[in-house]
Amino acid sequence: MPSYPSWEQTLAGKHWRNVHFPRIREDTPTFLGVPYALDEADIQGADVVIIGAPFAAGWGKKYSGVDKAEWLAATTRVRQQSIRYRGGYIQELDLDVFEHLKVVDYGDIPIPIEASYEGTVERILAAQELVETRVKQALNAGAVPIVIGQNSPVASYAVGRPIAQHFNGTIGMVSLDTHWDCWPYDWATKNDRIAGSTNWKDKLYRDCPNFAIKNLVEIGERGMLEDPNVVRRFVNGGCCFMPMWKIRTELGIEGVIKNLDHAYKDAEAVYAHFDMDVLGGAGPTDGDILGELAEPMGMTDYEAIRIAYETGRRGCAGLSFLCIPPGSAVMYRVIVYALTYFMAGLAQRKRDQAAGA
Known part of the structure; x- marks a missing residue:
């Protein structure tokens, strides 16, 4: 596994500004240096609220063969890598996100x-409730919550359910993943109350009837991992399924972007979920850093970032990240890009609406 640079090394690599920016902890700046929100009052009037949700599923010291400490570091390391950039200006779009959006960082939820090491049902449900509470606060403030996490239910179900409760109408979903996460049970606990890594999506559709399968856009699965009954249930239910094989042989990225519209048809809101094991062996580093989650024929970093941008451009009620490939600075930068380009899409949408477009 690549050696992740220390905080001192990360700071030393910053050539353009000094070390005076908001910090959550000594080694944790806010994302892109945005204001740090301490409580619910601080998020009022925000367009985007960034939330860290450090949690690794199961018992013991490893998840999918990788040390849990590496997974849990993502909320800190994504923010560390973000501070190397000047701010919210994206040159290829000639757009400064912060000219159009008020963005705050709500820190890490105190899970x-x-x-993360003693996966009891009680602990998991308590962690889920903490995330749901903070996501609800963001939604009630009129903001888009963006949750940086690592495992379910904390960075999936706990984001999707508050969105379903906040809106009365149909909810669509744009989902990037290597796995469907639609088994009828949680692999780690076998408890029906847990929306875990293998079953959170099944439980979300079961518990939140305004999430519509016909408005699910599922992107990136591949290979021999799934039970055919699971896949066929969703495909026969009308979801738009774009496996990597179809993307490579038929659709290309432009076809994928066009098909995002399935999530939005007659929907009041859309939830975007980016399970970053979708990168597999692709992207700018070795797939093996994902441990047992690595699969061939992965999505590229550009494809994931482009989908994030286009989803934001269409409008999105909330975004979550999990299974962020651990231990590589450049992979954390992929998350910085995906998150920022998603906000750029939101900013362009807001700008166009203000202009009457």
Whole structure:
């Protein structure tokens, strides 16, 4: 696994500005240096609220063969890598996100560390409730919550369910993943109350009837991982399924972008979920850093970033990241790009609406 640079090395690589920017902890700047929101009052009037949700599923010290400490570091390391950039100006779009959006960083949710090493039902449900509470606060403030996490239910179900509760109408979903996560049970607990890594999507559609399968756009699965009954249930239910094989042989990225419209048809809101194991062996680093989650024929970093941008441009009620490839600075930068380009899409949408376009 690549050696992740220390905070001192990360700071030393910054050539353009000094070290005076908002910090959550000594080694944790806010995302892109945006204001740090301490409480619910601080998020009022925000367009986007960034939330860290550090949690790794299951018992013991490893998840999918990788040390849990590496997974849990993502909320810090994504922010560390973000501070190397000047701000929200994206040159190829000639757009400064912060000219159009008020963005705040709501810090990390205080999920007890024991929840990531002792996967009891009680600890998991408590962690889920903490995330749901903060996501609801963002939604009630009129903002788009963006949750940086690593495992379900904390960075998936706990984001999707508050969105379903906040809106009365149909909810669509844009989902990037290597796996469908639609088994009828959680692999780690076998408890029906847990929306875990293998079943969170099944449970979300079961518990939140305004999430419509016909408005699900599922992108990136491949290979021999799934039970045919799981896949056929969703395909026969009308979801738009774009496996990597179809993307490579038929659709290309432009076809994928066109098909995003399935999520929005007659929907009041759309939730975007980016499970970054979708990168597999693609992207700017080795796939093996994902441990057992690595699969061939992965999505590229550009494709994931482009989908994030186009989803934001169409409008999105919330975004979550999990299974962020651990231990590589450049992979954390992929998340910085995906998150920022998503906000750029939101900013362009807001700008166009203000102009009457």
